[in-house]
Amino acid sequence: MSESCPRTIEISAYLDDELGVAERTQLQAHLAGCERCGVQLARLGALRAEFRALPEERLGFDLSAVIGHRLAAAPKPRAAPPRWRWRQFMPIGLGAGAALSLGLVMGTGLMAGSGGVAAPRVAALAVFDPAAPGSLCAGSGCRARPAAVGGVAR
Amino acid sequence: MTTQDSLLVQRSRDGDPRAFGELVRRHQDGVFRFVLRMTGSRDEAMDLTQDTFIKAWQALPRWEPQAQFRTWLFQIARNAALDLLRRREALRFVPLEDGAGFIAPQPGPDEQFAQRQRLGLLDAALRQLPPEQREVLLLREIEQLSYAQIAAVLQVQEGTVKSRIARARAALLDRFERATGERDDV
Numbered sequence: 001m002s003e004s005c006p007r008t009i010e011i012s013a014y015l016d017d018e019l020g021v022a023e024r025t026q027l028q029a030h031l032a033g034c035e036r037c038g039v040q041l042a043r044l045g046a047l048r049a050e051f052r053a054l055p056e057e058r059l060g061f062d063l064s065a066v067i068g069h070r071l072a073a074a075p076k077p078r079a080a081p082p083r084w085r086w087r088q089f090m091p092i093g094l095g096a097g098a099a100l101s102l103g104l105v106m107g108t109g110l111m112a113g114s115g116g117v118a119a120p121r122v123a124a125l126a127v128f129d130p131a132a133p134g135s136l137c138a139g140s141g142c143r144a145r146p147a148a149v150g151g152v153a154r
Numbered sequence: 155m156t157t158q159d160s161l162l163v164q165r166s167r168d169g170d171p172r173a174f175g176e177l178v179r180r181h182q183d184g185v186f187r188f189v190l191r192m193t194g195s196r197d198e199a200m201d202l203t204q205d206t207f208i209k210a211w212q213a214l215p216r217w218e219p220q221a222q223f224r225t226w227l228f229q230i231a232r233n234a235a236l237d238l239l240r241r242r243e244a245l246r247f248v249p250l251e252d253g254a255g256f257i258a259p260q261p262g263p264d265e266q267f268a269q270r271q272r273l274g275l276l277d278a279a280l281r282q283l284p285p286e287q288r289e290v291l292l293l294r295e296i297e298q299l300s301y302a303q304i305a306a307v308l309q310v311q312e313g314t315v316k317s318r319i320a321r322a323r324a325a326l327l328d329r330f331e332r333a334t335g336e337r338d339d340v
Contacts, residue, residue, distance in 0.1 A: 008320050008321075008323075008324055009316060009317055009320040011320075012316070012319055012320035012323055013301075013316050013319075013320070016294065016301065016319070018300070018301045018316065043327055044323055044327070047323060047326065047327055047330070048295065050272070050273070050276050050330070051276075051291075051295040051296065053269070053273060054273055054276065054277065054296070055273070056183075056187070057183070057186060057187035057190050057191075058183045058186070058187070059182050059183055059186045059200070059203065062179060063178050063179070063182040063203065063204065063207065064174075064175035064176070064178040064179050064182075065175075066204070067175075067178060067204055067207055067208065068171070068175065070204065070208055071171060071174070071208065071211055072171075
């Protein structure tokens with residue numbers, strides 16, 4: 001949405017050479033025929049000239065010589081602690097997830113041959129059986145001795 | 155950022171105080187004149203300038219290489235100046251009598267006197283602007299930062315800088331022209 005005249009925002013940016021090529025061309029064409037905007041440009045230009053005439057303020061001494069002892073006394077700059085990003089935990093997380101998934105799959109497979117109804121929770125616990133999942137003794141043909149079962153329900 | 159600045163910053167980050175000293179010499183006047191015209195107090199501006207470089211030295215490990223050192227330094231200086239103004243609880247108006255940026259006109263040729271008086275009126279009008287208008291004018295007109303650089307200092311969009319500068323100029327013109335009599339109050 002273009003400003004109404006005087007187009008102060010555009011003129012201000014034009015003065016600072018901060019308009020794009022197309023905008024600058026358009027404004028220049030406008031300035032050629034708009035007295036209000038022409039006056040505003042002159043006012044802003046005069047203000048700039050006033051700024052240029054302001055005395056240049058300086059410290060008047062070498063601050064680095066003064067600041068040296070304060071730098072020596074100041075706490076030493078410390079590097080910021082490394083920020084852990086969530087992506088750094090991905091390998092650990094993926095590995096844990098894979099291990100758990102494998103255990104669930106293998107446990108489910110063991111229970112599938114048992115013929116009995118196994119609660120999902122118990123099936124998942126099959127990974128902790130004395131006979132490790134995937135071992136030669138796993139499956140319906142292998143019955144653990146009562147002493148080795150230790151009360152694990154199947 | 156200038157090549158020389160980038161080399162000095164790198165050596166400073168590696169712990170070379172002489173390199174940092176050179177950075178101080180290169181930028182001390184720019185920081186000082188900015189905080190002086192923001193606060194209106196020469197003594198406080200000197201303290202703030204020192205504090206700015208101390209903070210910069212301590213914050214060097216956190217400086218991002220893609221950031222310009224000068225704009226980063228002005229960010230620190232600007233925050234320090236605004237903190238001071240908040241503490242003063244004088245965010246809006248600073249009476250002309252309290253100003254230190256104004257150079258009292260000396261007796262001399264009429265033309266010189268008139269010019270100095272006029273500059274004093276500009277300085278006073280500038281100090282009467284709200285801080286958010288004063289700072290953009292100082293960064294643009296005195297320090298000659300680009301809109302992109304000013305946006306980095308203020309942490310705003312360039313579009314905001316563009317409109318803020320225009321409004322600040324209009325406000326300053328209004329005050330200044332009334333003070334010099336170039337514009338009627340009617």
